[in-house]
Amino acid sequence: MTKELSRRNFLKTAGIAGVGLAMNPQAIFSKNIATKTRKEKIAVGVIGVGNRGRHLLNLLSKEENVSVPAICDVNPKAIELSLGILKKNGHENVKVYTGSELAYRDMLDRKDLDGVIIAANWDWHVQMALDSMKAKKYVGMEVPGARTIEECWELVNTYEQTGTNIMLLENCCYDRECMAVLQMLRDKLFGIPMHATCGYRHSAWGTPKWLKPVDTVTKTEHFVKYAALRNADQYPTHGIGPVANWFDINRGNQFLYLTSTATRAQAINEYVRKHPQGGPNHPNASYKFKQGDIITTVIKTVKGETIVVTYDNYLPRPYSRDYSLQGTGGMWSGRYLVKGIYLEGVSPKDKWQKDKEYDAYMQKYDHPMWKDHYAKAQNAGHGGIDYFTIREYVRSVRENAYPPIDIYDATAWSAIIPLSEASIAKGSTPEYFPDFTKEKWKTRKPAFGL
Numbered sequence: 001m002t003k004e005l006s007r008r009n010f011l012k013t014a015g016i017a018g019v020g021l022a023m024n025p026q027a028i029f030s031k032n033i034a035t036k037t038r039k040e041k042i043a044v045g046v047i048g049v050g051n052r053g054r055h056l057l058n059l060l061s062k063e064e065n066v067s068v069p070a071i072c073d074v075n076p077k078a079i080e081l082s083l084g085i086l087k088k089n090g091h092e093n094v095k096v097y098t099g100s101e102l103a104y105r106d107m108l109d110r111k112d113l114d115g116v117i118i119a120a121n122w123d124w125h126v127q128m129a130l131d132s133m134k135a136k137k138y139v140g141m142e143v144p145g146a147r148t149i150e151e152c153w154e155l156v157n158t159y160e161q162t163g164t165n166i167m168l169l170e171n172c173c174y175d176r177e178c179m180a181v182l183q184m185l186r187d188k189l190f191g192i193p194m195h196a197t198c199g200y201r202h203s204a205w206g207t208p209k210w211l212k213p214v215d216t217v218t219k220t221e222h223f224v225k226y227a228a229l230r231n232a233d234q235y236p237t238h239g240i241g242p243v244a245n246w247f248d249i250n251r252g253n254q255f256l257y258l259t260s261t262a263t264r265a266q267a268i269n270e271y272v273r274k275h276p277q278g279g280p281n282h283p284n285a286s287y288k289f290k291q292g293d294i295i296t297t298v299i300k301t302v303k304g305e306t307i308v309v310t311y312d313n314y315l316p317r318p319y320s321r322d323y324s325l326q327g328t329g330g331m332w333s334g335r336y337l338v339k340g341i342y343l344e345g346v347s348p349k350d351k352w353q354k355d356k357e358y359d360a361y362m363q364k365y366d367h368p369m370w371k372d373h374y375a376k377a378q379n380a381g382h383g384g385i386d387y388f389t390i391r392e393y394v395r396s397v398r399e400n401a402y403p404p405i406d407i408y409d410a411t412a413w414s415a416i417i418p419l420s421e422a423s424i425a426k427g428s429t430p431e432y433f434p435d436f437t438k439e440k441w442k443t444r445k446p447a448f449g450l
């Protein structure tokens with residue numbers, strides 16, 4: 001409470017809430033800083049080569065002048081499949097680190113690695129990232145990253161102490177529509193941005209994992225385990241990443257506080273109760289899962305915008321990330337919702353511009369990254385966004401450049417997990433975001449996609 005009040009007072013006395021609307025941070029752009037230490041050839045290791053890790057490994061090992069001399073996993077099957085991928089992509093003599101949960105530390109002792117990608121299970125992200133930064137390996141960390149406020153601070157402090165770069169591998173930041181909207185915003189197409197929606201609405205309904213009694217779930221089965229343990233938006237970064245870029249978060253703007261509300265937990269019980277291998281006597285049919293089926297979070301920014309973030313992973317439904325943006329001049333609603341644009345004074349009154357008209361806007365504002373690399377990106381997974389994520393990580397490691405998605409982005413976005421949990425637990429109270437930038441947000445310039 002003291003912390004909340006002092007942050008609120010600080011913002012009031014600094015008069016920042018009003019200043020934001022008058023200054024225009026969108027006009028102040030900056031380039032990522034390339035350094036003199038560019039390396040033509042780089043070596044990257046991968047820790048955690050499960051489903052996601054192998055997908056990233058495949059993309060990484062196809063990049064020119066990137067060698068993958070080391071991988072690490074505790075699961076022999078994952079190792080075997082990964083070695084097959086590496087061999088197919090021309091990487092021989094790969095050293096495997098396995099046999100214990102801390103085997104990755106031996107991999108970090110190698111002198112030849114410039115970077116490491118961390119795609120292990122949620123519990124391991126932070127410890128592995130801290131160890132990797134201390135070992136001076138450029139970190140690429142999978143989402144969701146940190147899961148407590150303390151972990152967020154540990155990441156920030158270790159980054160600041162070691163100076164080792166760390167990039168959050170939030171692939172949704174490279175979503176083609178979202179990048180076009182970023183261009184539109186920078187061109188002031190929607191006037192002053194005021195409100196956005198986003199989320200991660202990806203049904204796990206139907207997953208056989210739900211039939212595993214909770215007390216038999218292994219350490220690595222994060223989805224079921226955390227549904228039992230926590231009531232929070234457990235996966236906020238896919239939704240909030242692109243939106244944070246739209247609103248220049250940590251670059252002239254900041255998340256101020258959030259409020260979160262949960263439905264009751266019903267989906268897993270219901271699924272198991274009706275399943276032929278479950279039934280009413282199955283332990284998961286009546287287990288009291290903590291996780292509410294849908295979590296609705298509203299974030300207020302320092303400049304007075306609002307963002308609705310929805311976490312909806314349990315009920316049956318089609319996939320969506322719910323992106324939309326509304327400003328003083330009109331609004332955009334992407335392919336998951338309306339797929340339309342409305343511009344006051346341009347669009348017919350009260351009518352969305354859709355289909356060909358919508359496509360014309362998207363084409364006009366298509367980000368140069370997408371224009372230039374569409375052919376390569378389209379086959380790379382998740383509609384191309386993974387291609388750009390790995391490409392940008394590799395570019396950053398090669399140039400030892402500051403990452404496009406940095407530690408302050410990572411921690412502000414990940415903090416939604418514990419803050420939403422705290423808000424829900426206390427009856428949807430406002431929970432204030434710590435300032436991980438330590439006031440640097442006031443002078444930092446927008447950088448993503450420039």
Ligand SMILES: NC(=O)c1ccc[n+]([C@@H]2O[C@H](COP(=O)([O-])OP(=O)(O)OC[C@H]3O[C@@H](n4cnc5c(N)ncnc54)[C@H](O)[C@@H]3O)[C@@H](O)[C@H]2O)c1
Pocket residue numbers: 047048049050051052053072073074075078100101102103104119120121122124142143144169170171220382
């Ligand atoms: N960005 C995206 O679109 C996206 C998509 C899927 C998953 N993910 C994220 O990627 C991560 C991995 O997800 P997944 O679906 O591949 O899970 P997974 O369970 O298939 O893979 C995780 C791997 O990590 C290994 N592992 C666990 N502890 C380890 C340790 N101490 N040392 C070495 N290896 C260890 C496991 O054996 C497993 O092979 C998660 O954080 C997930 O949220 C991101």
